Amino acid sequence: MPDTPLPDIAAVLDRLDADREGALERLFALLRLKSVSTDPAYAEECRRAADWLLDDLRAIGFDARLVETEGHPLVIGHGGPEGGPHVLFYGHYDVQPVDPLELWETDPFEPRIAGLPDGRQAITARGASDDKGQVMTFLEACRAWKAATGSLPCRVTVLLEGEEESGGESLTAYLAGQPEELKAADVALVCDTGMWDPETPAITTQLRGNVTQQVTVTGPSRDLHSGLYGGAAANPIHELTRALAALRDAAGRITLPGFYDGVPELPEELRAQWEGLGFEPGDFLGAVGLSSPAGEQGRSALEQLWSRPTAEINGIWGGYTGAGFKTVIPAEAHAKVSFRLVGEQDPQAVRAAFQAHMRAAIDPQCGVAFTDFGAGKPISMPIEAPEFAKARQALTDEWGREAAFIGSGGSIPVVGQFKRQLGLDSLLIGFGQDDDRIHSPNEKYDLTSFHGGARSWARVLAALAG
Structure with missing residues (x-):
């Protein structure tokens, strides 16, 4: 980390460190809500999760409201000074079903701190990583900015949906109208991604x-x-x-x-950077009982x-x-x-x-x-844009390792929708780990991901605010 951070960001980071227990309590409260979007039996729980986030955004100081849809409501909040840089943060509050329940070591909706074999500690619950823990890293950063300085460093719009795990039709319909309150942003921030490894932050720049x-x-x-x-x-x-x-x-x-x-x-x-990541295909495939890449010959495993x-x-x-x-x-x-x-x-x-x-x-x-x-459609981000350099430096400052530009084999449809319908590029910055077991029993989110993620977002906001 830098030896002499700017006074404002130093105060914000101190505030985050001092309020770690409060941040965990808030995350645990959200994780207890059984917001399984695909099952109509949990519709009221999805509504409760939306209401909880609405109240939390308002407590931070956002002008927030629910947008009713044919499915689960959207949560939208606006905060920070008018004029200047404007970011749109996206996340989702719905979660996957917990089946098979018998494979969970504890109640999936009663979060706890668990030790991992390598000494890490993690929050275990459905939605801990995908996506409630990731969402709360950003909200905690905003809370700390408000508490430490009285204001957000730039204009921030928060958009949270409740159907990402079940098709996202309501958000698709809302974005089709090209709402002016979202089009006003300069760049989107999407947290539904991960780090390169537990110590190295990353910005995902390609989605298939x-x-x-x-x-x-x-x-x-x-x-x-x-x-x-x-x-x-x-x-x-x-x-x-x-x-x-x-x-x-x-x-x-x-x-x-x-x-x-x-x-x-x-x-x-990018080829040189990927080669420098130290990726071992045998280790990657060995973890799932395989041994060597079986794809297109003449291409590296990361390609x-x-x-x-x-x-x-x-x-x-x-x-x-x-x-x-x-x-x-x-x-x-x-x-x-x-x-x-x-x-x-x-x-x-x-x-x-x-x-x-x-x-x-x-x-x-x-x-x-x-x-x-x-x-x-696939998405490739303009990594030469200044926002990417700023965010990369902010992540590097927090983690003490140069942030990596990485790709993803998966797809995040909302990123394409932001580009096509709102004209926004996306900074895909998340703090999940490869072993978070998202969509599986015993989902978890590392404590270092949660606390480091909040500190990272505080720095990223400062960097994007200029």
């Missing part, structure tokens, strides 16, 4: 897009006895698996015509994960799958397939190429039908 699709192949009019018809009758599982296998060649490249249109080469500056497109079969079924054995040729076979996209790849062009491939590869006497699911 996606295309998701279900395909159904139909053959005979009913399931057939494989002894009476086998060898003569077309088998939908044979047809489906043969067509799916042809999506990738022996070198791991996707075979769809035009698939790599718009896929850029990795800039040398395969962050900057190259993919085709994955996510599920496949057909015929008899119960106990024992049943010798049938099935009438139908099904698969779920997803593509992760990068650069300027067009999701709809990829979808059309996949459907054309499947129709051409499958016996014409069989039927082929598709069910379209989500699709989103």
